[in-house]
Amino acid sequence: MKPPCLERARLADGRLVDLALDACGTTVVDLREAAESGPATGSEEAWTFDGWVGAGRRLEPGGSVDLGGRLVLPPFVNGHVHLDKTFVGSRWQPYRGGPTVSERVAVERELRNEVDVPVAHRALALAEALIGQGTGVARTHVDVDPDVRLDHLEAVLALRESLGGRLDLQVVAFPQSGVLTSPGVAELLDEAVLQGADVVGGLDPHEFDGDAERHLDAVFAIAERRSVPVDLHLHELGRHGERALELLADRTEAHGMQGLVTVSHAYGLGTLSAESLRRVGERLARADVRVMTNGPAGPMPPVLLLRSLGVTVFSGTDNVRDAWWPYGDGDMLTVARTVAYQSGFRRDEELEVALDLVTDAAAHALALDGYGIAPGRPADLVILEASCAAEAVAAPARRTVVRSGTPLTAATTPLTPAPRAGSIRPQNHLTSSRS
Template identity: 45%
Template sequence: MTSAARPLLLSNVRLPDGSPVSVPVVNGRIEAPGPNVAPPPGAAIEDGGGALLLPGFVEGHTHLDKSHWGRAWYRNEVGPNLVDRIENERAWRKAAGHDAGAQSLALARAFLAAGTTRLRSHVDIDTDAGLHYLEGVLETRHALRDVLDMQIVAFPQSGMLIRPGTEDLLGSALAAGADVLGALDPALIDGDPVGSLNATFALAKRYGKPIDIHLHEPGDIGAFTLKLLLDRVEATGMQGQVVVSHAFCLGALPEPQALLERIARLDVALLTSAPPSRPVPPLKRCREMGITIFGGNDGIRDTWTPYGVPDMLERAMLIGLRYDLRRDDDLAIAFDCVSAAAARGCGFADYGLHAGARADLVLVDAETIAHAVVARPRRKLVVSNGHVVARDGALTDLA
């Protein structure tokens, strides 16, 4: 893999608004698109055949280190509770010698082939495995560094305060290259929402890192934890640096308006995988209030769930189904959740189809964005950071 991409011209493609354009790419960046653009000197020319041009997709929340992607079927016989799943996974990974490096690489490459060029992955940090899983995912990030922009979240899947030593391990993970500090259910897992949140925010401030917290806690318990979290965002000045993932409580409360107003004012982002079996934050209401809400797969083919594929167009479709999005303009919202909104929520810079943006481009044979979300056609071409990384769903030798 080389870090320098050859100049490129994508010709005969259509923008989402239907405009025919050619897109020049130099040094991994988009130059001014237009209908009659001359190829940059020395450029490779790719004829898009009138295909729809989309920006590279963004996976806002997954767990690359856990996946069994491409491996033998895992027989799931785990109990129904969150703690059952946590303990089962920890025991199985230890007994099976689960290779987080190999599995994260396999899943990351599958994401790339399907058009995902930027990705945020949570990686388990606990007192059984230490930084072992992180080390594997760091290897994957390094291997794909020229073609996949990956953020790593140091995530205490087994809890933090209830497992002494985890807090220090999280600090070591941030020092070793994790980009974001994770957290998990301060009330129901750690049993001390005040102490857990205090420790999380102190650690984030110490290392100068943003926070992405899993908040599965339901109803009034979740609302109580969320209020405490928002208090700490305001007190520590971390506006714009916190994501609340899942936030099931916002879909369960009879009237979440006061919480949503604070979330909007403090510029806290929300992540949803749009699960069919749990309450979800109100998508359109959040957007109307200026809250960044975006999408992700969560786990894919792991001990938690047999479901999921590394295709963000499919996740956009599932978001559309969960939120009853049927109109074409509503389906464009579903796509925004796995594109621009996800880039904004995760803090991926220079995103889009404009001049100066990083050249992350996907071609599909579809009439419109809505058509692409519903039909999920094979990716005709994927360009990441200016490199052609996939054709017709298959990776090139650059990935």
């Protein structure tokens, strides 16, 4: 009897292939060139695509589905999210932040005391939304500060365990309130890594902590002592942003951490002169410092130029409906589209780059082993009603998420449940910004 097969799948590189699965229907065993004209099957049990999705079952030996040239991707990779901050799973919270990072940190501290839905519940609600939209791996930054200490970390680590591999989490111990300006945070970051955080974070070493060299020394000391990567939030513009990137590259090489350091946001790269930008970009490439962007409404890293210089650029959602940002549903295709829009992408090859930022480039940045659609890998797929990568980015498309060969139904946890009386006290709406 023939092995189960997903026929006429269009890969992101344009190839049309038949995906042969193992006898259990859970693992890809072969990719064979497919005919454009129609399935060359002769299988004992041929399903229509809608029939297979509606049945929600794995294919058995002899079974096949004609995907009809639909675009098939590996699971999305969300390279930057804040699961512990989100209000998803709670009632709507009007944005009330301020113009500076320090003011927004203060507002967030107030809101922590007003939300009666636990971090664990809200983080789970957002995690379920990510899963339902096709994300398979996410790097989540988790606040570590003198107020919450390691409470948020413990909640997210427990969540990671409970998800059972449905969503693989890399956890960053993130000093949202600073390192030098918050006594004891360096020690908390170190303890966070000992308890299970995978990455140590940092934040605006000049403008928040006031001493870039000491800030980076503290962060890299933990990274070297505990053998973990670094992921630094950098919102600083102008000379501060430029200098922070130079110092980050210096520390990366000095500690032998090439390929293990990420700068998230790096807004300052969007404010440099052409000459300075090329110089800093080449410096980041030599040190193999990766750059994360979510396509913000303001200065942002020039994606195509950085990639041309050899810098790994990737994307994440960043904040999803929290004290920092009222928008978002966790959809990585929306992130790809936003980055493309903000970057002025129009040509197919540019839109393909945007999709790469939330798939292969993000997997490379996060050092994921065994990512992609290939023999021996799980049949974890995102099937889109699109003919090519560019079309998938340019316009919303119906999607089907497949895990271990089984089509999934939509996420079971709604992003906006019915309001709970007293969950959060309404506040006035102000202007928005990101963490």
